[in-house]
Structures are given as C-alpha cells and as structure tokens.
Amino acid sequence: MDHQLIQRAARDILHSKKTIAFTGAGISVESGIPDFRSAGGLWEKFDPEEYAHIYAFQSNPEKVWLMLKEMFSLIIEAKPNPAHLGLAELERMGLLSSIITQNVDGLHQAAGNRHVIEFHGTHRTLSCLKCSMTIDGTTLKIEDLPARCSRCSSLLKPDVVFFGEPIPWEAQVSSLKESKSCSVVLVIGTSAVVYPAASIPVTAKERGATVIEINRESTPLTNAISDYLIIGPAGEIVPAIVEEVKKIR
Numbered sequence: 001m002d003h004q005l006i007q008r009a010a011r012d013i014l015h016s017k018k019t020i021a022f023t024g025a026g027i028s029v030e031s032g033i034p035d036f037r038s039a040g041g042l043w044e045k046f047d048p049e050e051y052a053h054i055y056a057f058q059s060n061p062e063k064v065w066l067m068l069k070e071m072f073s074l075i076i077e078a079k080p081n082p083a084h085l086g087l088a089e090l091e092r093m094g095l096l097s098s099i100i101t102q103n104v105d106g107l108h109q110a111a112g113n114r115h116v117i118e119f120h121g122t123h124r125t126l127s128c129l130k131c132s133m134t135i136d137g138t139t140l141k142i143e144d145l146p147a148r149c150s151r152c153s154s155l156l157k158p159d160v161v162f163f164g165e166p167i168p169w170e171a172q173v174s175s176l177k178e179s180k181s182c183s184v185v186l187v188i189g190t191s192a193v194v195y196p197a198a199s200i201p202v203t204a205k206e207r208g209a210t211v212i213e214i215n216r217e218s219t220p221l222t223n224a225i226s227d228y229l230i231i232g233p234a235g236e237i238v239p240a241i242v243e244e245v246k247k248i249r
C-alpha cells in the first residue's frame with residue numbers, strides 16, 4: 001500500500017468542499033460477494049447476454065433465476081467489510097456527502113451510510129413485470145426463491161437494473177447533481193466499463209474534481225480521468241485513509 005498516496009488522499013479529503021464516493025462490485029468482494037469481471041467473477045460463470053439482459057429475463061425467467069439465486073445467496077450472507085465501514089465513518093465525520101453505488105447488495109446502508117444512491121437498483125424489493133406488484137425481498141430466504149407474484153403467479157424480478165433497462169430516474173438526477181458539485185470523488189472497486197454509470201467520475205473531472213481511484217488494478221479511468229490510483233484491496237486502503245484523516249485533521 002502506497003503510504004504517500006494514502007496521506008495525499010487524506011489531505012485531499014480534508015481540503016475538499018464536497019467529497020462523494022462512486023463504488024462498484026470490488027468494494028464488496030471482501031464481504032464474500034465476487035465481482036463480475038475479475039477472474040472467478042459472476043460473468044465468468046453466467047454470460048451476461050444470456051442472464052443479465054432484460055430480454056433474457058422476459059423470455060426465460062426460470063433460467064435467469066439460476067444466476068439470481070446464486071447472487072442472492074451471497075448477498076443474504078454478506079456483511080459490510082472495513083471499506084464500507086470506513087465510508088460510513090467518513091459520512092459521520094461530515095467528510096462524505098454521498099455514495100453513488102452500482103452495487104445492489106445494500107452493504108453501504110448496512111454499514112451506516114444514509115445518503116446512498118443506488119444507480120443499478122436494489123435486491124431489497126422485487127416486482128412483477130405483468131401486474132407490477134412489488135414485494136419486500138429482505139424477508140425472503142433462499143428457499144423462497146424464485147419468488148412468484150401472489151396475484152398472477154408470474155416469476156418476480158428483483159428491482160436491479162438489467163442490461164437494456166433504464167437507470168431509475170431519481171438515481172440519474174441525484175447522481176448528476178452530486179457528480180457536478182463535488183470537489184473530490186473516491187472511485188472504489190469498479191472496472192468503469194459500464195455506462196452511463198462510468199460517466200459519473202468523468203463528469204466530476206470535467207467540473208474540476210479530484211478523482212481518486214482505489215482498485216486492485218488499473219482501469220480505463222486510470223491514465224485518462226483519475227488524478228491517482230491507490231492499488232490494493234479497498235478493505236485495507238479505505239480504513240488506512242480514514243485513520244490518516246483522523247491523524248491530521
């Protein structure tokens with residue numbers, strides 16, 4: 001872990017008028033939820049074209065539920081890791097305005113963050129595509145899945161954004177507002193290859209924000225948008241930055 005960059009990030013956060021975080025699946029890997037595109041990731045096992053596109057769900061929901069059931073079983077057991085907890089501490093210290101997350105696992109809220117924008121929806125509710133009934137998914141056990149609509153008995157779809165579906169309007173509006181008005185954005189655990197999500201750090205940069213990337217490896221943002229990349233596991237880097245902030249504030 002590069003201690004000079006940890007110190008630089010702590011200084012940037014303390015001098016920042018408004019800091020936001022933009023997170024991807026990588027921040028939840030140390031909670032036991034594999035990401036999508038790393039070796040051993042979900043898309044290695046399930047082709048996203050066949051399992052994560054809205055047309056796939058509409059034409060063969062039973063098949064898509066094979067992937068969803070695996071995802072849910074990991075999410076149900078997962079707990080926030082030190083990276084999630086570190087961001088919650090920054091919010092409590094008044095040093096983090098919001099988190100825009102691509103994740104649907106709810107771990108930022110479980111860690112204690114109150115201002116979380118779920119850009120790709122949530123696993124916590126499921127809806128019926130036929131009669132648009134919505135149910136609370138947090139009470140479901142893995143043996144209850146796949147869940148069926150009690151009105152028309154169609155298979156329910158989790159309220160996560162599938163490829164080919166629009167981003168929830170309020171998430172788009174609030175994310176744009178945050179990315180345009182922040183002075184620092186912490187980009188944590190995302191490959192930054194899926195749009196429009198990946199345009200969030202680009203918008204922040206265009207408005208003059210400092211872009212701090214935390215990832216195990218470089219991404220398309222690294223030499224183009226990010227001011228610097230701190231290489232390593234988010235579960236170690238985020239807490240180290242928070243400790244440094246406490247030391248120098």
Ligand code: APR
Pocket residue numbers: 023024025026027029030035036037038041048102103120188189190191192193194214215216217219232233234235
């Ligand atoms: N610490 C930091 N970074 C990590 C860690 C870790 N412990 N583990 C993995 N990473 C990094 C990987 O190097 C990779 O750059 O996290 C990133 C995860 O990338 P993806 O698997 O592509 O996940 P994400 O960027 O969130 O995907 C975006 O794609 O499939 C869709 O809707 C899905 O929201 C998802 C979107």
